[in-house]
Amino acid sequence: MVTIFNSTLSLKEPLKKLILEINKKDGKPPLCVISDTFMGFASEVAKSCGTFNVSFTTAGAYGTAAYVSLWLNLPHLLAIDGVFKMPGFDDSCCFFSVNQPHPFMKSINANDSWSKVLKSLLSPSFDSLGFLCNSVEEIEPMGSKQSRISQNFLFGSLDHCFHNVCSRKVKKIKSLNQELEKIMDCHQKNAFLVLESLSRGVPIISWPLAGEQAFNLKMLMEEMEVCVGLTKEVDSVVAKEDVMKVVNIVLSKSGKGKEMKEKANEIGMCIRGAVKEESDYKGSSVKALDDFIATLLSRRNVSS
Secondary structure: OHHHHHHHHHHHHHHHHHHHHHHHHHOOOOOOEEEEOOOOHHHHHHHHOOOOEEEEEOOOHHHHHHHHHHHHHOHHHHOEOOEEEOOOOOOOOOEEEOOOOOHHHHOOOOOOHHHHHHHHHHHHHHHOOOEEEOOOOOOOHHHHOOOOOOOEEEOOOHHHHHHHHHOOOOHHHHHHHHHHHHHHHHHOOOOOHHHHHHHOOOOEEEOOOOOOHHHHHHHHHHHHOOEEEOOOOOOOOOOHHHHHHHHHHHHOOOHHHHHHHHHHHHHHHHHHHHOOEEOOEEOHHHHHHHHHHHHHHHHHHHHO
């Protein structure tokens, strides 16, 4: 698998060729390039072709920041009594357990092939214009201000937000709208499930398996308090009794179940409000998308 990840670097030259062909055909480079966070090399390519790269992550800002910080800094190697401090995070939310990441991630040590490859893929993403994150500023204040994320554009209910805002913009971004909606269709049924559930006031039962999921669980349980986990550790064994226990908690109309439902309803209102646009009111996600497009257009005007 590490070979496959490393092989993505071979896309660098084809990407540059494609952008130059677009430049020749249209008489100007594309407004921007949007790449996966693991395709950080797109930042260098875009810059060499007279445009900008924006890193896209289907996760929220918090989970992305924690995941990337772990791979780039390997703070778990400095853990004391099973706890380590995540670089780039405020003191109020920077402490993580060594048991939270997947065993695969816990085994990295800077000299292994995975550490070397992922660092080379992820690091250049911070040279991009900013990050497109699937989140809402009001419900994820910690993640939205982490120092490792250079500039965040946080969009809750991404497909709805892109459709409403891009549809009223100039033709220059029509193709951008279409490509972003393709991304939404691709990921709608998995990566966005948590945000879509919360937007309807539904609490979460979490079972982290890989990637940044354990960090998302930490945020949902400790910051938002709208989630109960089958386990806090991705390598734990889950028995049917564990499943029954958390289901009963979530369905309960009293105690923790009631509290989570109330908080989920509050968060749902925030998410729905973030994508609302009526009269003179614009939700935070609508404003973020406006800011994103305005930033691209202003950078285009400056560079031209």
